[in-house]
Amino acid sequence: MARTEDQRRSPLSDLLASRREPLAERWTELIFGTYPEETQKVWASNRDRFTNPVGEAVRQASREVLDRLLAWDDAEALCRALERLVKIRAVQDFAPSVALSFVFLLKKALREAFAGELDAEGRLAELLAFETRIDNMALLAFDVYFESRRQVFEMRVKEVKRAHANIVRLANKTHGDSSAEEAGKA
Amino acid sequence: MAKFSKKPIELLQSIDYTPPRTDWMSTPNDFSDGRYAYPAKPEKIEYLMKELPGAFANPREWSPGDVDWKLPPNWKDIVHEGFKERLNKYRSLKVFMDVCVRCGACADKCHFFIGSGDPKNMPVLRAELMRSVYRKDFTLAGKILGKLTGARVMEEDVLKEWFLYFYQCTECRRCSLFCPYGIDTAEITMMARELLHLCGININWIMEPVANCNRTGNHLGIQPHAFKDILDFMLDDIEAITGKRINAPLNEKGHEVIFITPSGDVFADPGIYTFMGYLMLFDAIGLDYTLSTYASEGGNFGLFTNADMMKKLNAKMYAEANRLGAKWILGGECGHMWRVINQYMDTMNGYLQGPQMSTPVSPITGTVFGNAKQTKMVHIAEFTADLIKHGKLNLDKSRNDYVKATFHDSCNPARGMGLLDEPRYVLKNVCNHFWDMPENTIREQTFCCAGGSGLNTDEIMEIRLRGGLPRGNALKYVQDKHGVNTMACVCAIDRATLIPLADYWAPGVRITGLHELVANALILPGEGERTMNLRQEEFEELNAQEEE
Numbered sequence: 001m002a003r004t005e006d007q008r009r010s011p012l013s014d015l016l017a018s019r020r021e022p023l024a025e026r027w028t029e030l031i032f033g034t035y036p037e038e039t040q041k042v043w044a045s046n047r048d049r050f051t052n053p054v055g056e057a058v059r060q061a062s063r064e065v066l067d068r069l070l071a072w073d074d075a076e077a078l079c080r081a082l083e084r085l086v087k088i089r090a091v092q093d094f095a096p097s098v099a100l101s102f103v104f105l106l107k108k109a110l111r112e113a114f115a116g117e118l119d120a121e122g123r124l125a126e127l128l129a130f131e132t133r134i135d136n137m138a139l140l141a142f143d144v145y146f147e148s149r150r151q152v153f154e155m156r157v158k159e160v161k162r163a164h165a166n167i168v169r170l171a172n173k174t175h176g177d178s179s180a181e182e183a184g185k186a
Numbered sequence: 187m188a189k190f191s192k193k194p195i196e197l198l199q200s201i202d203y204t205p206p207r208t209d210w211m212s213t214p215n216d217f218s219d220g221r222y223a224y225p226a227k228p229e230k231i232e233y234l235m236k237e238l239p240g241a242f243a244n245p246r247e248w249s250p251g252d253v254d255w256k257l258p259p260n261w262k263d264i265v266h267e268g269f270k271e272r273l274n275k276y277r278s279l280k281v282f283m284d285v286c287v288r289c290g291a292c293a294d295k296c297h298f299f300i301g302s303g304d305p306k307n308m309p310v311l312r313a314e315l316m317r318s319v320y321r322k323d324f325t326l327a328g329k330i331l332g333k334l335t336g337a338r339v340m341e342e343d344v345l346k347e348w349f350l351y352f353y354q355c356t357e358c359r360r361c362s363l364f365c366p367y368g369i370d371t372a373e374i375t376m377m378a379r380e381l382l383h384l385c386g387i388n389i390n391w392i393m394e395p396v397a398n399c400n401r402t403g404n405h406l407g408i409q410p411h412a413f414k415d416i417l418d419f420m421l422d423d424i425e426a427i428t429g430k431r432i433n434a435p436l437n438e439k440g441h442e443v444i445f446i447t448p449s450g451d452v453f454a455d456p457g458i459y460t461f462m463g464y465l466m467l468f469d470a471i472g473l474d475y476t477l478s479t480y481a482s483e484g485g486n487f488g489l490f491t492n493a494d495m496m497k498k499l500n501a502k503m504y505a506e507a508n509r510l511g512a513k514w515i516l517g518g519e520c521g522h523m524w525r526v527i528n529q530y531m532d533t534m535n536g537y538l539q540g541p542q543m544s545t546p547v548s549p550i551t552g553t554v555f556g557n558a559k560q561t562k563m564v565h566i567a568e569f570t571a572d573l574i575k576h577g578k579l580n581l582d583k584s585r586n587d588y589v590k591a592t593f594h595d596s597c598n599p600a601r602g603m604g605l606l607d608e609p610r611y612v613l614k615n616v617c618n619h620f621w622d623m624p625e626n627t628i629r630e631q632t633f634c635c636a637g638g639s640g641l642n643t644d645e646i647m648e649i650r651l652r653g654g655l656p657r658g659n660a661l662k663y664v665q666d667k668h669g670v671n672t673m674a675c676v677c678a679i680d681r682a683t684l685i686p687l688a689d690y691w692a693p694g695v696r697i698t699g700l701h702e703l704v705a706n707a708l709i710l711p712g713e714g715e716r717t718m719n720l721r722q723e724e725f726e727e728l729n730a731q732e733e734e
Contacts, residue, residue: 038305042294050624051294053659054303087690091651092302093221119195148690152651155686156644163682165455167408170419 010133012126013070015114020070023109024063030105031058031085034098054088061085066106069133078137083144090148100145103138107131215346222250223353223643226393231386233397234495241492242393244386250349255342261385262340266323268384272377273324279377282369283320286313292361292371297634298354301652309361309371312351316378319344349387352378354649356638357490357522358597363630375639380492388491392640395487399499403480404449405487410437410479416452417477420462427722429714432469435476439510442549443475446503447518447566448485448678451699457681459720460519460699467570467701470710471550471578475516481506484523485678490640497534500526503563508540515563516546519699521638521677524565524605525598532560551576565599567676570704571608574615580709583618585716588728589672589703590619592664594657594684595632596677606630609676609700616707621668627660635675637683650683651690658691665692671732672696674703 016023032040032055043055064081068074089099110127118124161168231245243264248256258264273280292309294300299307306312318338321328328337338344357372365371382388398407408416417434425431435441447464451457468475481502488496507515517527539562546555546564553572555564573579593613599605606629614620627633635642636653664670673684673695681699688695706719718724 035303036305038308039299039303043303046294048626050627050656050660050663051300053300053655088301088652088655091648091655091690093216093304093648093652115195124195151690152647155689156647159644159647159682159686162455162685163450164406164453166416166419166453166458167406170412170416173419174415 010072010126010130011123012114012118012130016110016130017070019113020063020066023113024066026109026113027062027066027106028059030109031062031102034094034101034105057084057088065137069106069137072133075140079140079144082137082141083148086141086144087148090145091152096145100138100141103134103141106134110134215343215350217250217346217350219251220646220648222350223389223391223641223646225249226388226390230390230393230397231388234393234400237400238492238495238498241380241494242383242386242388246386248386250346255346255387257342257345257385257387261345264384265319265340265345265381268381269320269323272380273320276373276377278370278373282313282374283317283324285367286310286317286369287367288314289366291364291366292369295361295364296355297358297360297636297656298356298649298653301636301655302649306347306351307354309355312355313369313371313374315344315348315351316374345382345385345387348378349382352382353389353641354653356597356634356636356641356653357525358634358638359601360597360631360634363601372639376489376493379490383492389640389643391643392487392490395483395640396491396495396499399449399483399487403478403502404452404482405485406449406453408449408453413452413479413482420458420465423720423722424462424466427718427720428466428710428716430469430710430712432465432710434465437478437480437510438476441474441476441510442513443473443516444481444503444507444510444512444514445475445477445516445518446481446484446506448520448523449483450485450678450682451518452482454678454682456685456697456702456721457678457699459702459705460678460681462720463699463701463703463705464518464566466705466708466710467579470580470708471573474549476510476512478506478510480509484517485520486523486526487640489522489526493530493534496526496530500531501535501538503531504535504538504540504543507543507562508538511542513542513544513562514546514558515561516566516569517563518566519676519678519701521596521598521679523598525602527561527563528603531563536560548572550578565603565605565608567599567605567608567612567700570701571611574612579704581616581707582709583616583707585707585719585725586617586703587619588725588732589617589698590621590668590670590732591617591672591674591703592621592623592661592670593628594623594635594661594673594675594680595628595630596675596680597632597634597638599676600632601630605676609674612700612704613674616703621664621670623660623664627656633657633660635677635680635683635687637679642679642683647686651687654683654687655691657684658687661688661695662692665695670695672698674698674700676700 046052049056061084068078068081118127225248228245231242234242244258246256288310296307296309318336319340321335321337322339327335352375355375357375359372361371395405398405451461486496486499488499543562545559551572558564622628633656636650681697684697702720
């Protein structure tokens with residue numbers, strides 16, 4: 001993502017960075033909102049990363065992603081930050097659209113916090129310009145989501161193969177076809 | 187042009203991605219693909235109905251994805267009568283139905299809830315699916331006041347919901363650990379599944395192994411001669427690795443010990459390496475033992491169906507010990523096999539023990555396993571730990587130097603029998619590098635592999651992966667912190683299900699059985715110099731990879 005300093009530096013960056021924590025917190029809250037109410041209560045109250053891995057992943061990923069979005073200089077790092085959350089939502093009981101809806105919830109958080117203020121100052125265009133980063137991030141999130149799903153399907157196939165590995169090896173050996181055994185290893 | 191009632195700035199702020207909310211009781215069931223395991227083949231049910239009348243019913247082609255499940259017309263009576271019968275038979279069930287005060291201590295303890303966020307996976311709510319019907323049918327208040335007391339009429343959707351959620355419980359009993367009343371949620375799941383079976387609602391991943399085990403003794407239905415071929419094949423591999431041809435007695439009479447382990451380890455990668463490990467260990471200590479094809483599956487899938495089926499499959503262990511004249515039984519690394527042995531075997535089948543059976547004594551160390559006095563069955567991790575403690579094994583730990591190990595406590599040995607320290611003791615004696623995962627994820631509090639209780643089937647991979655998140659998350663932590671590259675376990679289902687779990691949540695971590703690592707370090711009398719591990723990977727390459 002080679003860009004000039006001017007392109008990376010959105011005029012809004014400083015303002016957003018100064019209010020990063022409340023923004024991240026609101027985004028976290030909105031992401032929790034995609035889960036049932038009973039669940040939100042539990043996940044919001046437990047701060048242990050081992051007994052509440054989803055809650056903590058949402059909290060941490062939202063902050064990391066926001067930092068990466070503000071810096072806007074490393075697509076790989078942004079994908080890694082996204083992956084933390086996308087991988088989880090890719091195997092939860094969500095339609096793909098809902099799984100990735102969390103990306104756009106950041107727009108909601110941003111607009112709630114800044115749209116009025118910026119509109120009054122006549123700077124709404126800056127917000128809309130910044131939001132293109134979120135749109136781009138959604139596309140990256142789609143890549144990560146698809147890779148996670150591809151892995152799930154691949155694992156299903158591999159698992160079926162492993163379950164009978166020894167029988168297939170034996171069958172190949174019994175029939176004396178060494179090329180079959182080699183093929184089995186591939 | 188349409189007129190907007192909001193100002194542009196208000197419109198901009200009005201994006202809403204909040205999903206619609208419904209009360210949990212009336213949330214409709216979703217039977218899309220991937221949300222259920224495939225139902226049993228009718229011929230398996232027909233066979234089992236002949237073998238064990240009364241436990242299974244209604245063989246047919248059907249799919250949970252169809253609207254019509256082809257239930258028997260009187261299914262409501264069947265469930266009601268079945269429920270009544272079990273309430274009378276098991277005092278525990280009645281207590282578990284009545285005593286829950288919905289304190290919520292269990293709510294966030296289930297790996298399926300933690301990973302999915304589906305409130306019906308909170309153990310309290312999962313059990314409530316059954317309790318609500320209990321209240322309506324069997325309590326006065328429920329009969330009169332109905333929904334006010336949380337009572338629910340048994341309708342087809344309720345039954346379908348039972349199927350969805352009692353097959354999203356691995357009977358791991360982590361929730362029970364936190365219940366102030368000690369409600370055993372696994373037993374609630376068992377009862378719900380028994381009732382479902384009476385209507386012909388079942389899954390093939392469980393029923394086919396049960397039918398096969400009943401018929402040939404192993405879960406794949408492999409015939410004895412083919413079983414022997416596969417065993418010989420493993421002996422070939424051991425010879426290639428160690429330069430030594432060892433013996434593996436099969437179906438032989440007159441040995442002191444009969445060794446029983448899950449048949450998955452005979453056929454499946456990487457369980458086979460653990461099985462080879464057992465054979466090498468027994469050779470090293472000169473154990474007087476035999477294997478059996480008839481009792482070759484210790485992992486009793488009957489536990490996941492019906493108490494009588496569990497009893498019937500379990501009885502093979504004593505029947506075969508008697509037929510072959512063994513004094514006691516040594517049991518391999520398995521999860522639910524040990525739940526059955528430790529908690530039900532003596533009560534169910536203890537009377538079948540032949541007069542030749544006696545309290546197990548290690549023939550190598552003389553240790554008396556008083557804890558196994560009732561069942562006559564010793565866990566291999568205890569047996570090996572005792573051998574190591576007495577200095578009876580010649581070990582070269584450095585062969586496992588490429589292994590940076592952690593240990594996954596398999597739910598049933600950990601919570602069902604308190605086997606916590608023995609496997610760790612063994613592991614630390616055969617590996618130089620070992621780190622435990624965080625304390626609230628191991629030992630009694632261990633997180634399930636999410637494939638237990640017959641759920642280790644590939645068609646529900648997503649359910650397993652989200653349920654496996656808490657385990658995978660703790661594994662990732664020690665991988666990042668200590669460079670852990672191997673997770674050892676003492677369960678055949680773990681050895682199968684933890685592989686995708688690790689590949690997804692902590693890529694780069696391999697799964698191994700405890701005795702694979704033992705045999706890797708074990709120096710057999712008369713063996714040649716070893717250059718490879720049990721997987722026939724060269725030590726040189728493995729060490730080089732690790733240094734990178």
